[in-house]
Amino acid sequence: MFSKSNLQDSPFMVFAQIVTFGLDTDHFVSNALVSAFANSGFMLSAHQVFDQSSSKDVVAWTALINGYVKNDCPSKAIKCFLDMRSTGTRIDGVTIVSILRAAAMVGDAYFGKWVHGFYVLAGRVELDSYICSALVDMYFKCGHCDDAWEVFDEMPYRNVVSWTTVIAGYVQCNKFQDAQRVFSDMMLTNIMPNEFTLTSVLSACAHTGALDQGRLVHQYIECNKVKLNSALGTALVDMYAKCGCIGEAVRVFENLLIKDVYTWTAMINGLAVHGDALGALNIFSCMLRNCIQPNEVTFIGVLSACSHGGFVEEGKRLFESMSKVYHLKPNMDHYGCMVDLLGRAGHLEDAKKIIDNMPMKPSPGVLGALFGACMIHKAFEMGECIGNNLINLQPNHSGRYALLANLYSMCRNWEAASQVRKFMKGVQVEKTPGYSWIEVNGLIHEFKAFDHSHNESSGVYSILDNLILQLNLAGQVLDCEDLNILGSNTGEG
Known part of the structure; x- marks a missing residue:
């Protein structure tokens, strides 16, 4: 009857007419008002009408619960449901669908499973396609994929x-x-x-x-x-x-x-990832000319484009415009883009200043961007400091040890590189194998480092061995990082 897209005063105008004609005590009218106020986002008014109702049946309770769900108040919906149970009011399938949506929103798999078992499996409500879909959705949003599939697999229709x-x-x-x-x-x-x-x-x-x-x-x-x-x-x-x-x-x-902001953003990000920095920035300019307001993800794309294209000043200007022009608050990803932009361009001290002045504690990803820049520009002293910080932040992350060891190898500090690897083994940090996928003739093949289970693995490793041989014959000198990558693929080291 009413929604947020309608005139916001509509429920109140109707309510005034209802009171004028003395229909405010009518049971069916009261339930309709609860639903109207809730669907329009006026939950306080919906609750007031509900409280004043002389007969609170399953329709009224469900309208209130569904209103809380629609207005992103799942915890209040669950509390309302528990209050409904305490009154002994009959609970039907529509109520169950709403409360399962609330459980999905808060990620409470335990509560969702209880609803599933107590009401659905026990036969207290009749199972239909709506309840099945709500159960599947709830289990997926709580990360319980096997339970979701089990419900779907047993669906009669x-x-x-x-x-x-x-x-x-x-x-x-x-x-x-x-x-x-x-x-x-x-x-x-x-x-x-x-x-x-x-x-x-x-x-x-x-x-x-x-x-x-x-x-x-x-x-x-x-x-x-x-x-x-x-x-x-x-x-x-x-x-x-x-x-x-x-x-x-x-x-x-x-x-x-x-084309909405998400379409423009997808195109900008796609061009940026493919290294077409100018193309990405041109699309961004066209987006603005079409009066499309950019969002936070859009700026990740344009800042990445500036980073790949080496457009330092343009990147700085865009970063400042986020808050000053578009009233968007930069988050961790935007600061990471700026660190990457400055670091790639060799402005390592400026990149470090960005990190030091961030309004939040830098994430390992942001520090990793500066570490990568230190590797590129051979700023070994700064890189060593950041590398150790990364290990302290993520002592169980094998990649952090490998990066620091590679840095030491690049500056030919073999003893330090060896110490890092020994320390990694001493604290029993296992290297996480990398995965890759490739599609051949419509079939997706998955490969894992050090794994020989794929039926084509021997052929793949043979080709990699030949590639290394050809590179050596061509006089190509592989650095330690290249050897680590190829070694992991061929099963050596």
Whole structure:
């Protein structure tokens, strides 16, 4: 009846008419008012009407709970639900859907499992597709992927919403290959994916570099004349950019009729990652001319572009404009971009000043950016100090020890490099193996450092050995970092 997009005074205007005609004591009218105020964001008024109601049934309680959920107050929704139980009011499936959404929002898997067991498994409410989808969504948002899949697997009827919930859930949990697998299973049924389904699977393709599957999804969109809204268009741009096809990303972007800040940002970030700093900055300028207000993520893209392009002064100007012009507060990522920008350009002292003057404690990522700059510009004294700080911050992070040891090796301080590696072994820090994925003929292959389980591993290692031999024959001198990388891939050291 009412929503936040409607005239904000609408519930109050109706309420005034209700009081005038003496309908404020009517049970059904009272419930409708609770829902109207809650849906319009006036939770205090909704609660006042609820408190004054002479008969608080399941509809009134559920309207209040759902209002708290819609207005991002999940803890209050859960408290309201517990108050409802204490009164002995009957709880139905609509209530369960709302309270499962609240459990998902706060990430309370224990409470969600209790609701699942006490009301659903015990048969106190009748299981339907809405409750199943809410359960799947709750488990995924709480990080319990196996429980989510178990609920989905036992669903008697699956519609596009339930399939999409699973695909989106796997994407949220960074299980991108599982998301692609479920989408493939869905396409074998007679259920047609919607814009939300396609957006989620394109996101999964972007993260795994599954270009072939991403192109098939794009082809499906065109063949079935699926309307490209801003979210789906953004997902396509992002997929092509992250899969290395920046030209196709640009073509999709240029043909989109609807572009919001997320679409422009995806294009800017894509160009920045591909090293086209000028292209990224030009898109940013075009975005401003189209009166699109940039957000925090947009500035990460343009600052990264300045870093890769060596545009120090432009980067400084943009960083200052965040707060002065666009009223955006720089966060850790923006400071990291500035440190990277100044560090790459050799302004190491300026980069250190940025870190010293940050309003928050620098993260290991920010310090790592300056450490990387020290490696590039052979500022070994500053690099040693930062490297030790990183080890103190993350004593169980194997990469921090490796970086410091590499720095010592670069300045030929072999004894110090050896001491770092011995210390790493002494505190029993194990090196985390690296993973990589590659798509060949539509099939995604996963490789792990020091792992020989893949059926093509012997051929891969043989080619790497030949590459090292060819480099040696060509007189190419590999530094210690190159040898570490190739050694880990070939299983040596």
